[in-house]
Amino acid sequence: MPQGVPTTVPDDGLTTKQRRNRPLVIVHTGDGKGKSTAAFGLALRHWNQGWPVGVFQFVKSAKWRIGEQTAVETLADLHEREGTGGPMEWHKMGAGWSWSRKDGDETDHAADALAGWQEIKRRLAAETHRMYVLDEFTYPVNWGWIDVDDVVETLANRPGQQHVVITGRRADPKIIELADLVTEMTQVKHPFEQGQKGQRGIEW
Amino acid sequence: MPQGVPTTVPDDGLTTKQRRNRPLVIVHTGDGKGKSTAAFGLALRHWNQGWPVGVFQFVKSAKWRIGEQTAVETLADLHEREGTGGPMEWHKMGAGWSWSRKDGDETDHAADALAGWQEIKRRLAAETHRMYVLDEFTYPVNWGWIDVDDVVETLANRPGQQHVVITGRRADPKIIELADLVTEMTQVKHPFEQGQKGQRGIEW
Numbered sequence: 001m002p003q004g005v006p007t008t009v010p011d012d013g014l015t016t017k018q019r020r021n022r023p024l025v026i027v028h029t030g031d032g033k034g035k036s037t038a039a040f041g042l043a044l045r046h047w048n049q050g051w052p053v054g055v056f057q058f059v060k061s062a063k064w065r066i067g068e069q070t071a072v073e074t075l076a077d078l079h080e081r082e083g084t085g086g087p088m089e090w091h092k093m094g095a096g097w098s099w100s101r102k103d104g105d106e107t108d109h110a111a112d113a114l115a116g117w118q119e120i121k122r123r124l125a126a127e128t129h130r131m132y133v134l135d136e137f138t139y140p141v142n143w144g145w146i147d148v149d150d151v152v153e154t155l156a157n158r159p160g161q162q163h164v165v166i167t168g169r170r171a172d173p174k175i176i177e178l179a180d181l182v183t184e185m186t187q188v189k190h191p192f193e194q195g196q197k198g199q200r201g202i203e204w
Numbered sequence: 205m206p207q208g209v210p211t212t213v214p215d216d217g218l219t220t221k222q223r224r225n226r227p228l229v230i231v232h233t234g235d236g237k238g239k240s241t242a243a244f245g246l247a248l249r250h251w252n253q254g255w256p257v258g259v260f261q262f263v264k265s266a267k268w269r270i271g272e273q274t275a276v277e278t279l280a281d282l283h284e285r286e287g288t289g290g291p292m293e294w295h296k297m298g299a300g301w302s303w304s305r306k307d308g309d310e311t312d313h314a315a316d317a318l319a320g321w322q323e324i325k326r327r328l329a330a331e332t333h334r335m336y337v338l339d340e341f342t343y344p345v346n347w348g349w350i351d352v353d354d355v356v357e358t359l360a361n362r363p364g365q366q367h368v369v370i371t372g373r374r375a376d377p378k379i380i381e382l383a384d385l386v387t388e389m390t391q392v393k394h395p396f397e398q399g400q401k402g403q404r405g406i407e408w
Binding site: 026027029030032033035036041045046047048049051066067068075084179180183186190199201202 | 225228230231232233234236237238239240241242244245246248249250251252253255270271272274275278279282288289334335367380383384385386387388389390391392393394403404405406408
């Protein structure tokens with residue numbers, strides 16, 4: 001995409017540079033494909049700038065592993081070994097977040113989702129990352145596991161220069177209202193309609 | 205995204221496995237963001253499977269370099285050095301494609317775009333890659349530089365197991381008709397509307 005040119009210049013007292021560097025809340029929603037994939041691409045743009053990225057996958061099973069996770073972890077490892085790009089972390093809710101893995105296999109998805117959000121709040125307060133990908137985050141919010149007002153207040157008051165990307169269907173209107181950039185992915189035509197199943201390299 | 209379950213099973217005489225492995229033409233269109241970024245994510249899924257990928261950026265200036273290009277080239281280099289993942293190539297039209305760089309700085313964008321498409325046709329015939337990303341390909345087609353009927357016929361008759369992803373606004377209806385999977389990215393809210401300019405890590 002070519003570099004954008006603003007269509008209006010607001011009377012907010014900010015310089016172009018201040019406005020340019022304003023941290024964004026980005027939402028990828030809708031029923032179509034590409035919501036998560038496009039979010040992980042933004043993570044790679046941050047890696048390329050040398051900036052720290054945290055990816056948090058809500059909902060996904062611990063067994064489900066997509067190509068982007070391997071790509072991100074490979075690039076994160078290269079950062080560790082050779083200093084290329086920026087540091088990246090990839091956390092999956094699945095059978096418990098990596099920072100809070102506990103014994104036993106009692107899983108309480110609602111509690112796990114909330115624990116994930118609480119960790120993200122701690123990291124936002126500590127300015128741990130420059131970009132946060134909250135993948136499939138709309139679901140635990142819509143299911144009432146995570147309080148949407150807490151999300152909106154936390155994001156609205158986050159310190160420093162931290163971008164937050166939220167993906168998932170049916171994003172809450174309060175999150176849409178807060179967001180700076182919202183894209184809706186719409187399914188126009190899908191091979192599952194022709195009886196085709198998911199395949200390697202496309203769905204994972 | 206969870207693995208999809210087909211909503212109908214067609215009476216086409218194919219087994220589920222044959223149907224699953226059917227190569228796809230994928231289109232990311234619409235005025236919203238994420239069309240190219242999501243396509244590059246599919247390229248990473250192929251890299252992760254160890255399959256060869258070719259990215260062809262039409263339109264983009266040679267000076268314009270996005271984070272994904274560095275990520276893809278870094279992973280391609282890692283494949284060369286250590287055998288990780290699959291081979292990837294990234295070609296930009298800009299000041300001439302890498303395989304056809306010529307002296308002089310006379311640039312004829314229409315001729316360059318057509319030369320890019322002709323190279324892609326040769327590679328499809330030779331089954332060079334398993335995934336082709338034709339980024340911003342809708343523009344040279346819409347400008348009449350590349351014949352849409354030739355595109356449709358070539359894609360419809362390509363041999364073997366080759367996925368093709370086409371990105372760009374206003375995809376030609378003939379391409380939409382041919383495609384197996386079409387996603388429209390719609391802009392719901394954009395910071396350029398609030399007078400904000402593009403920024404590092406987000407637009408590139």
